[in-house]
Structure formats: structure tokens, C-alpha cells
Amino acid sequence: MITIQEALDLVLSQKQSYGIEEIPLTEAVGRFLAEDIFTDRDAPPFDRVMMDGIAIHLADLQDSLKPNYPIQGIQAAGSPQMNLIDTSHCLEVMTGAILPINTNTIIPYEEIEIKGGKAHLNIEKVAKRFIHYQGSDSKKGEKVLGKGKQINTGDIGILATVGQAKVKVAKLPKAAIISTGDELVDVDQSPLPHQIRKSNVYSLWASLHQDGIQAEMHHILDDKEALREKLSSLVKDFDILLLSGGVSKGKFDHIPEILEELGVQKLFHRIAQRPGKPFWFGHHEEFNTKIFAYPGNPVSTYVNHLFYFKQWLHASLRIGWRFETKELGEGIPGNPNLARFISVNLDHENGKAFPINHNGSGDLFSLAHTDGFLLLPQREGDYSKGERFPFIAVR
Known part of the structure; x- marks a missing residue:
């Protein structure tokens, strides 16, 4: 047996770049950025109104407000910038609108009453407020997302804001998940007393899905010829194989033997750890395929995948990874x-x-x-x- 660190070093020695691809923004969540993202203009791009109400010109913070302000017009969101011609008047403004010229303060509708074409105030003093100033979030040309970041739902909004209709991301490996064993039935079937439903393949599929990898699922019965035939095809067709079961010392644990018959170089089998000791890892040089063959107990499969595969994937994508x-x-x-x-x-x-x-x-x-x-x-x-x-x- 080898130590955890020795096993991890061998896994990471097989890190593999799969290149870069450009995908639509709508498909980018969960993927890893392959480029730095910069703002294409100030954010916000103009002094933005933050509340529905009126915009006035306040010369001094200590100035008392007038009891009322005649309304010159309405500055709607999405409309060209208006100009408050007379500073004794006001403009009605909507949230998201550009701040009118010659105004510097927003008073919300909650603090006024409109009647007779005038805004009557129920407050005596006010600060310059409720303005989202141009460039206060980000200046034009500022880096807002870094290469290697896994894109989350908040990042999608940022990418849209800076005009990234297409996004360059790290290309992901083509993956297959394989369960083995006569005791396993599909999730929608009723097991016989000696059978159980497949679960490990779904946990692995979900984990890969979180990282943007759309994996295929396969099942092979405990028959050496069936295993040999199916694995021979999968090794050629996929970049990574994730197997669950068939790697321990049982009489039907044929996976290590068959993989080596197929030309897969064993890098290790068995680690001085619990759970997950029988973990088998190898590499097929001709097809450049990595094989993660986990023991079948569900917690063993799960923890090996989280610890070894996740670190391998991040290393392959040239993304830093460290457990807290x-x-x-x-x-x-x-x-x-x-x-x-x-x-x-x-x-x-x-x-x-x-x-x-x-x-x-x-x-x-x-x-x-x-x-x-x-x-x-x-x-x-x-x-x-x-x-x-x-x-x-x-x-």
C-alpha cells in the first residue's frame, strides 16, 4: 500500500489540459473561465437614480427645503437625460433612470405628496442621497472576474452586463461512469430481496454535473467477457472513466485484471486510508485515458472522488485548489x-x-x-x- 500523499502525487502527475472552447453565456454556469473578464464601460455607466420620487438641486446640505417644487417633467428609465432648467422646480424620476442634469438629490415618493402639479414635501431637511454614482461599482477596464473561476449564477449577470454573449471556458474531459455488479438494478426498478438500486453512479454523475461535465452512465454485469468487451470500447471513447465496484479482493472483482489486459498502466492499487483503501488508478497511454476505479461501498466511492478526482480536475484546468x-x-x-x-x-x-x-x-x-x-x-x-x-x- 502507498500513502495518501503518494497516491495524490500520482493522480496529479496525470493532470491533463483539454484546451479551451467558446460557449454561449446561457450554457456557462458551472464552467471554469479560461480568460480574465474586464468591464467594457463604467458600472454603472451613468449616475443612476436609486428610488422612485423626485430629483432636485440641493445647493447645500444645510439648506432648508422648499415646502413644494413645481414638477417640470418625468425622467423615465431608458429615456435620454433631461435637464432641470429651473432649480426651484423638480423632475419626477424612476428607479434606474439616468440622473437629470442639474440635480443632485432624490426624494422618494414616500416623503412627498403630489397635488396641483407640485411635489409637496413632508420633511424639512435632506442629504444628497439615493444616487448610484457612475463607476462606483467598477471602472472601465477593471478586471471583475479572473481566469480559472468557476462561473456561478451571480457571475452570469456580470458577464451579461459586460457584453459577454459568448464565454471562453476550459474544455472539459469526456467522461463515462461505470457501475458493475449483478446485485445492482436501475433506480426505477423494484429490487429483489438480494438486490439494491444503483446509487454511486448517480452521486458521481451529480458531482461531475456540478463542475459542468455531462457524463454518460453505463452498467456491466459481473462477467469477465462482458467487462472486457465494454471497457475496451469505453477506454477508446472517453477521456476519463469513473468506475464503482469490482476492485477489491472478491472472486468477482475483475476490474484490475481486465484493465491491465487492455493496456491500462496501473499507477497504484490500495492506499493506506479508511475508507476507500482498494482505490485503483491508472492511465492508458495510447488513448490518453485516465481511469479512477473506486471501491463499491458508497462512502468509499464518494470520499475518494471528492479528494482525488476533484484535485485532479482542478489541476488539469490549472485552477488552484486547497481544502480549508x-x-x-x-x-x-x-x-x-x-x-x-x-x-x-x-x-x-x-x-x-x-x-x-x-x-x-x-x-x-x-x-x-x-x-x-x-x-x-x-x-x-x-x-x-x-x-x-x-x-x-x-x-
């Missing part, structure tokens, strides 16, 4: 032979991580109550309360 650390909320015994990913809940007041009880790596339902995993290194002594360790969040 959390403080252990209580002491627990050490383990000199195995590093451990322990399921934890976070105290939402102080952020400390507390281990939770569950039924091992086969307990899928424990994930419903898990905020994430602390990575505890191999150690002779105990892990002490208050120590900080890498935290892998459940996403």
Missing part, C-alpha cells in the same frame, strides 16, 4: 497504519468539527447527516481536541 481546515471538536484515538477520512458535523456557532457515528463505508444514509470529512494522517498518538485538519465538504 477545521478544528477537531473532541479527541479521538490515532491510527499508525491508516490515514482516516472521518465523517463530521460542524458546530455552526464556532465551526468546530465533531465526529459522527455511522455504520461504516456502506452506510450511504449517513451522508444525509454529514457536513464533510476531516482527513486525519497516520499517527501513533491520539488526535487532540483543538487540532486542525483538512476538511472535505459534502457538496
Whole structure:
């Protein structure tokens, strides 16, 4: 067995750039920017009215307001800029409109009454307010989004504002997710007493989907010839294969043998960790395919994917990635032979991580109550309360 760090180094040694592509803005959420984004003009591009009401010219903050202001006209949003000709008058203004020339203060409708063509004020003094000044958010030419950022829903609005109808993003690998085993049935089927529904492939699909990867799902029965035939095709057709199950020491765990028969170079099999010890990782040089073959227990699959694959993907996309650390909320015994990913809940007041009880790596339902995993290194002594360790969040 190798250590977690040795395994991670081998995984990252296979990082792979897949190039850049330009996609429509409507398809960009979740993708990783391949360019810096700059504002094409000031934001906002003009002094913008922030409240519905009237615009007046206030010469001095200490000036008393007039009891009423005759209304010269209405400055609507989207209309060309108007000019307040007489500073003893006012203009009605709508939220989002350009601030009229010769005005510097907005008084909301809530503080006035309009009658007889005049705005009657129910306040005596007012500050210069409710104006969103030009360039106060961002100046023209300022970088607002950086290369490598994963585009979220808020970023979509920014990209639209700066005119990015198309966005350059990192091209993603073509992925296939493969489950194996005679005991698995589709999610819409009723299992027999000795069967279970597929779950790992859906967790993996959802995780890839979060990163913009649209993966295909496949299932292969525990038959060596069927495994060999199907995997031979998939290795040629995809950039990455994610397998769940068939890599332990059981008599029907044929995956490692078949992958090597197909010319896949094994980089490691078995890591000194719990859960997920039987993880198998390899590379097919001719087709440049990376194979992540996870053990079948759901928590083992899940934590290996979050820790190893996520770091590989970010390295491949040339995006920095570092897990935050959390403080252990209580002491627990050490383990000199195995590093451990322990399921934890976070105290939402102080952020400390507390281990939770569950039924091992086969307990899928424990994930419903898990905020994430602390990575505890191999150690002779105990892990002490208050120590900080890498935290892998459940996403």
C-alpha cells in the first residue's frame, strides 16, 4: 500500500489540459473561465437614480427645503437625460433612470405628496442621497472576474452586463461512469430481496454535473467477457472513466485484471486510508485515458472522488485548489497504519468539527447527516481536541 500523499502525487502527475472552447453565456454556469473578464464601460455607466420620487438641486446640505417644487417633467428609465432648467422646480424620476442634469438629490415618493402639479414635501431637511454614482461599482477596464473561476449564477449577470454573449471556458474531459455488479438494478426498478438500486453512479454523475461535465452512465454485469468487451470500447471513447465496484479482493472483482489486459498502466492499487483503501488508478497511454476505479461501498466511492478526482480536475484546468481546515471538536484515538477520512458535523456557532457515528463505508444514509470529512494522517498518538485538519465538504 502507498500513502495518501503518494497516491495524490500520482493522480496529479496525470493532470491533463483539454484546451479551451467558446460557449454561449446561457450554457456557462458551472464552467471554469479560461480568460480574465474586464468591464467594457463604467458600472454603472451613468449616475443612476436609486428610488422612485423626485430629483432636485440641493445647493447645500444645510439648506432648508422648499415646502413644494413645481414638477417640470418625468425622467423615465431608458429615456435620454433631461435637464432641470429651473432649480426651484423638480423632475419626477424612476428607479434606474439616468440622473437629470442639474440635480443632485432624490426624494422618494414616500416623503412627498403630489397635488396641483407640485411635489409637496413632508420633511424639512435632506442629504444628497439615493444616487448610484457612475463607476462606483467598477471602472472601465477593471478586471471583475479572473481566469480559472468557476462561473456561478451571480457571475452570469456580470458577464451579461459586460457584453459577454459568448464565454471562453476550459474544455472539459469526456467522461463515462461505470457501475458493475449483478446485485445492482436501475433506480426505477423494484429490487429483489438480494438486490439494491444503483446509487454511486448517480452521486458521481451529480458531482461531475456540478463542475459542468455531462457524463454518460453505463452498467456491466459481473462477467469477465462482458467487462472486457465494454471497457475496451469505453477506454477508446472517453477521456476519463469513473468506475464503482469490482476492485477489491472478491472472486468477482475483475476490474484490475481486465484493465491491465487492455493496456491500462496501473499507477497504484490500495492506499493506506479508511475508507476507500482498494482505490485503483491508472492511465492508458495510447488513448490518453485516465481511469479512477473506486471501491463499491458508497462512502468509499464518494470520499475518494471528492479528494482525488476533484484535485485532479482542478489541476488539469490549472485552477488552484486547497481544502480549508477545521478544528477537531473532541479527541479521538490515532491510527499508525491508516490515514482516516472521518465523517463530521460542524458546530455552526464556532465551526468546530465533531465526529459522527455511522455504520461504516456502506452506510450511504449517513451522508444525509454529514457536513464533510476531516482527513486525519497516520499517527501513533491520539488526535487532540483543538487540532486542525483538512476538511472535505459534502457538496
